[in-house]
Amino acid sequence: MRKITKPKEDSKTVFLNCITDFSDQDLKTRLEQIASLIATSSQQFDNLIRENKLCLIERNKVYKATKEERIFGGLVTINEVKEVYTKGFAAKDSPGRVLYDEIILSAPYSKCPYCFHRNVGTMDHYLPKAYYPLLSVVPFNLVPSCIRCNTGELRASFPQQPSEEILHPYYDDVEKELWLRAEVKHTSPATINFFADPPEKWDSLLKDRVRNHFSILKLNELYSIEAALELINLEGQCQAQYNMGGAAAVKSHLEETAESRKVAFINSWQTALYSAIAIDNWFHNGGFVIPKK
Ligand SMILES: [Zn+2]
Incomplete structure (x- = not known):
């Protein structure tokens, strides 16, 4: 595992930037209404991961029900929040794509920081967006990764105890001593x-x-x-x-x-x-x- 530099961008600002081009005004307004929740969830993530207590972050429990189910007080659906990532952050020419590319390029030698062997080929959500939609475009939940290390089958959908949290390249530094x-x-x-x-x-x-x-x-x-x-x-x-x-x-x-x-x-x-x-x-x-x- 290789430590890499944690992105400094503000999560709420990133989220709002991602939706600037959304043409559906009703959707845009509803998403703007959850922007403060993004900020809160992002801060919670940043605090809890330092104490290895990510299992305490509330996850979206209706995921298994339907992706169209409304969440956050009925304001938006799970899919609508996830699309902020796919359409506003990861898509070519989207407002968030500049930061997406910056994060991908932050991996030294283009090597996946999780395995430090295979090449970076995708963006990993450290906590998956299906369970943690509020963290979909939170910069420090996004890690450049090889496709294999990003594969869901290898990893638990969510940590249920601290020891299940795999190393996070922005927060953990285990490179000073031999292990x-x-x-x-x-x-x-x-x-x-x-x-x-x-x-x-x-x-x-x-x-x-x-x-x-x-x-x-x-x-x-x-x-x-x-x-x-x-x-x-x-x-x-x-x-x-x-x-x-x-x-x-x-x-x-x-x-x-x-x-x-x-x-x-x-x-x-x-x-x-x-x-x-x-x-x-x-x-x-x-x-x-x-x-x-
Ligand atoms: Zn890897």
Whole structure:
């Protein structure tokens, strides 16, 4: 997970900007009447997430009934609120699109901040708009994401307890200390297993959230596949080192690579991979060989 800069735009202003081009005057007026609710809900989100209490935010309980059902005192339907996002924020040439693009581009290297591997391809609602329509265009509920990490099947529709809140790239910073590790399985070819191993001194809730983030987003599955490909590419280098200086040369080469990776990104899957193979004697002594089919 990579921390990225939290958008500074005011939520109510963003919401009102999104509806400026709406031609249905009646709808526009009704939406303007819930603008203060947007501000309140946005503030509530910003306060509660800092305390890991998002489960306390009231969600839209009529979602399962009908998308046409009126909410917020009968002022608007769920669909009408959600369309502020689709038509006023995400649509090309809509008033909100400038901010949409800014948020998408805020992810360094265009990498998804949740998995820090796949490319950003969509906008994720940290709390989904179906259950939290008031947060549909709240900037800090919107996170640039890869399509897979945004997929509903991976994530709970709403957190029911603090440990279910996956890491939020605007609020959580877990990049200062090592928590992503890997181990080498002595199979043929070698396989790499990744796991979250937060520092002992972290509070237990943050440890649980990091482990849940890793598990819910199936990051071991993602990183293991990438590591398998990396090992194929690495075989030639390891063999060359081995031919020159035996297992010690392989170890030394891998230690240097691991250190370089660690300096770049302490919790990347590459750092975890190279750190694991750098200390595995079995790997240095020929475990790097990929059996030919
Ligand atoms: Zn991702």
